[in-house]
Amino acid sequence: MTFGSGAMTNSINEIPDSKVLFIIGSNPTEAHPIIGTKMKQAVARGAKVVAVDPRRTEMADVADVWLRLRPGTDIALINGIMNIILANGWEDKKFIAERTEGFDQLRAQVAKFPPEVVSKITGVPVDQLIEAARIYATAESAQIFYTLGITEHIYGTDNVMILADLSMLTGNVGKENSGVNPLRGQNNVQGACDMGALPDVLPGYQKVTSPTARAKFEAAWDVPIKSESGLMLPDMIEAAFDHEVRAMYIMGEDPVLTDADANHVREALETLDFLVVQNIFLSETAKLADVVLPAGSFAEKDGTFTNTERRVQRVNKAIEPIGQARADWQIICDLATRMGYPFAYASPADVMQEIASLTPQYAGITFERLGRKGLQWPVPDAEHPGTKFLHEGKFARGKGLFMAIEYQVPDEPPDEEYPLLLSTGRRLSHYNISTRYSEALDSYAPEELAELNPEDAERLGIKDGERVKVASRRGALETKVRITDRVLPGMLWMSFHYKESPANVLTNAASDKVTKTYEYKVCGVKVSKVI
């Protein structure tokens, strides 16, 4: 947004040569293990690390400075760091003058966050704030990495923008080993966005509201395209609840387990007139469907995934689909044809040809060119070698725009009734919900172990390994606990991998105003021992 596009600006293999890693709201050694290993390689080569996380992650352990902030206080923290940078004259004046706009507003906003105030809000000591600012701002190059700890808040967009502010303030963007890097969660979340599986954009982030964009696709597809944006997922759920949406076709997702306030989601889907679910397993969502379509797994089809560093890579068919299952793309083609618009693609390679013709970032991509190494978009033409890092010399939107960001508080902070703060995330040995179907992984990590600080455990009379009931305003579950100082006092941490302890019955469906991302990272809960 600030730069004009949403993707990792740098490449994964730049990480080992980084000078400074600023890791915020991200637990790469568990959620993105290979990226985590590259970060550790950087540390072994002398890189400095600033880790920002309320939870003691592995990177927090190796960090030069670990800012253990109170959950949800990221904006105050970054404003405070920028305040310190400006107070010491560590900003990159040349970069600000040549490549950005809006600096004066930023300066005025940041002035409201002197270190002492920020320390009070965040719980981080002033000297740690100064040290973090010094390490990041005075480095020869520095990269910011963030994940869902930043975005899964009601002000997730603001969190992201303020990180962009920080990078531009110090000129740490648009060159090797310098940038702002979201580590995208799922294998092809980057690609699904690139492909326009979003209500407001066509493939390649071309706005549905743009007449020229629509014209291009209308010409290619020979149909009119609606000019208003469609519904985002949380709105779909609400619309289903209100009978405005009557039918849903869900492919490869399990919102009942993965979306916040799961009980509400379940109710909404039950309200639908017709629900089709296409999946490889009979998921919790599929159980609610009128028709279930058996899909092939990734091993049973050809295609491409786009990773977090924008690398488009081949997925190659290794085996025939199990039983009567069919590849998703074949099912979609069949349905389109039956609905009167024949999708006559002989193969995914054919589909890619159409993608390339309509998506500027993918214009030079063919299956043949991807080969064994893939290509990093943008690949504007058939000769282009791909793009290692973005924004060299110029941002996608021209000049980088500083955004003055106001500090906000989470939608549902703990209170007297629900005194603990629940935060959710991923574990190393599982990925979302699908890995539970791996016998090997499931036998290794068979159950949830919610993390609770020893102080709280003692107060609540709970011992390591005991079962507890966790309840929020929306639902309740049972889980085992692990007593550990990895979490702050007053905090409970859970993963969302286990349908036996489905954390999302607890989470709050309040969402970001722009992206509609749920606030998975903060809600109030209460914990009691199961007797």
Place this chain on the structure above:
Amino acid sequence: MKTLLDPCCDRCTHTPETPCRDYVRCLTEGPICHDDPACKAEKQRLLKEIKPNEENQQIFVCTGTGCASCGAHNIVDSLNEEINHQGLANTVNVVPTGCHGFCEQGPTLIIEPRQILYTLVKPDDVAEIVQKEFVEGERVERLLYVDPLTNQPATTFANANFFAKQTRVVLNNCGFINPEKIEDYIARDGYKGLTNALQKMTPVEVIDEVKKSGLRGRGGAGFPTGLKWSFCRQAIGDKKYIICNADEGDPGAFMDRGVLEGDPHAVIEGMLIGAYAIGADEGYVYCRAEYPLAIKHLEIAIRQAEEVGLLGDNILNSGFNFHLFIRAGAGAFVCGEETALIASIEGKRGMPKVRPPFPAQSGLWGKPTNNNNVETWANVPHILRNGADRYAQFGTEKSKGTKIFALTGKVNNTGLAEVPMGMTLRDIIFDIGGGIQNGKKFKAVQIGGPSGGCLPDEMLDLQVDYDTLTKAGAMVGSGGLVIMDETTCMVDIARFFLNFSQSESCGKCTPCREGTKRMWEILDRITKGEGKEEDLDNLEHLAVVVKETSLCGLGQNAPNPVLSALKYFRPEFEAHIRDKNCPAHVCSALMTYSIDPDKCKKCGLCAKSCPSGCISGDKKTPYQIDVAACIKCGTCADVCKFGAVIRA
């Protein structure tokens, strides 16, 4: 009470924070900065208190590890008590010192300035010594050392062959100063080499002087020290380290322990000079933890040097900084290899790394690093104090200076001896060492530890220097000399050293880890009478492969004891294999045991001790061994008090 280290008056401004460039010279010749007869007289008086003379007689009691374990501290206490009792405290001083080197005769003490040497002293002897020496002015004849070669008592220590044939450069202070007092070291010209280097020479000139001296590494390989320093000096790095290798691990070697215990400041001064020459500001002494006394003395010495500003920042106002730390090793022989040693200091498992890069380019924590052993560092102050030419007058053309040897095994005078390079083995073993114990025949000398070789009597006239020994299949090594007599089996000795190398192999490279094991197995088989004709060829072949393909010096030299034994004592191996006979009567499996009925007193001890119950007899009939049931363990022969058990 005022000591030599205290300022003479208010005009002296030296502190570690405000260092004076003339500090060292001031202590012994000063004051330098002002001319005050009173101050000068005071300094001379304090100096005299340290150096022995007629009014201030001194008893140097060896309290090195060897003598201390024989009760030397009790002797010190008894001496002090007796001297007080006799009211001699003003004229006689008891000084606990490091090793005199004469370990076989310990506890030893030397009375100066009269050079009287008393050996095998017991606390009970103390009253008599004090009475005779300081009251009556006579000798305690029975405690004088009797030379086994001449059978004459030595009237002074310098008269004893053991000392007379030595040239003590590095050991000059050992046994004659209190190693816990820096002023003792300074009074004997300590830190003057450093002063010369800092005040009169550039670092490059220091290196040139060391090059000119011809000093070569005393740790074993004999690499020219000055050249080694110049590599590290020329290496590019924002930080450089120097290391003192005090991980002395050869069986029977204790030269470095002697130096560290007896004269720790010599090592510190050597390192200071080296650090200045190389451009290092931080150093480590890697000392094996089994040397607690060496570590203690070094710790005290470092603290004292820091207190007077000889270690730290801006040493002697020269702008040169140097900080020194001790790291205790956990007793792995391979940590004597410098890359393994560096890994160990870094907190990793002590395993050697391939070179290049050499430590001079990338050593401790990836920085240019120079490593020398204790004895090498301790040579350096002499070179800088007296000049390279004077140092180089000792030794041969290519091996300059002196070398300390540790004499052990079947030699009369076990101990430390320092001799000029080039002395023959015969002179060292027979003159200084006093020949073979119990009048037995010399058989071989193992030189250079597990990496060295066994040399037979026809090699006794070999000059001891780096190149001659290497050519003979042995090496100077760190300086251990294990002397063997005719009762030593060379197959057994080869097996012993191989067992040592195998147990101490780090396990990293295949030939050393697996090869030494299989060599040991072949030797073990031979000592058990299970050797086969082709074993010797296989053994030799394997030894060559291990030597030529191993990663570090441990593996490359581990076959040396075997190869040299095969070279010089092959018939002994063949006797084991072909005749199933151990000529030295050592390999128990190859012996038959019988009881001489004439000597047997029918006590039955042998039968009681026999683990296989194969000895029978009673009070009336002499005992007999059932040869078929005998497991040849040799216990009966060991327990028989009458020599009635015959091994053959």
Place this chain on the structure above:
Amino acid sequence: MEWITLTIDGRTVTVPKGTTVLEACRMNEIPIPTLCHDPELSSYGSCRLCIVEIEGMRNLPPSCVTQATQGMVVRTQTTKVRDSRKTILELLVANHPLDCMTCQKMGDCDLAKYAYEYRVTGELFKGGERRHLPLDDSNPFILRDANKCILCGKCVRACEEVQGRSVLDFSFRGFHAQVGPAFNLPYSESECVFCGSCVSVCPVGALTEKKMVGQGRPWEVEKVQTTCPFCGTGCNFDLNVKDGKVIGVTSNPEAPVNGKALCVKGRFGMDLIHNSERLTTPLIKKDGEFVEATWDEAMDLVAQKLGEVKQEHGADAISVLSSARCTNEENFLMQKLARAVIGTNNIDHCART
């Protein structure tokens, strides 16, 4: 770039400065046996199989850690070199179980390959002591047989240098040296996170993928490179396929993002493909129960129902949820289905988890 010229086995070859003798040989297709070398790891020089003769150098230097220099004369196949290599292999074989027939690594074992090439007999040191260490069968992923370990140290370096974990190291000395987690605990009790990098570099059968034991021999297995379906890092690996079944995953050294490294999920989680709970037929819910259906029945029903809703309530009464787990092509088709076939922009996916 600076170039240097040297002679290897009588051939003049030119290589970039900084090249090792081993690399110079391999660039020029001159075979050199190695067990401890791996281009992704630091040079270690421990197996000593890559020794060569170099004029002017004493002993037999290992080519993997010897820099090629201008004018160097190298011989890789002299009798002395081959003979020493053979002796080293005999030493390794003398302390290695010869159960090759039932070993999982058979056909892919570097030790066996070189032992065969160098005509190793196993007779030279027959009867000597061998290790007898317990099998580590403590976890669902990795089988560790320390008796087969040749102490090449690749697993130690992979764990430290690639994964930054340092779970593995050497312990004990001499013949008793071994590799394992601290205190030689079983993997399951160590800090191991089961990334399996150690397995991917093991040249012998000391570390194997437990789930692949007995599932297929290398020559029966087809390897299909693909991209991991879990997180957004985009690791590549090879699916190992035998008789139409995925039997496991092995590293593909060409993988652009991750090289040989993978995490526990990517390397060991692919048994989910053949999980017995996989959906194998379309299902239609009748009276609250799922009933198996043909594709035609199911697809006609879906087309019909969606058509009805569109007709009665308009296209925007239909919402489509695509998937961040599916391919680009499928996501493209899904949004095209929504926009061009159904006629709505109600298309989204879980972009934010």
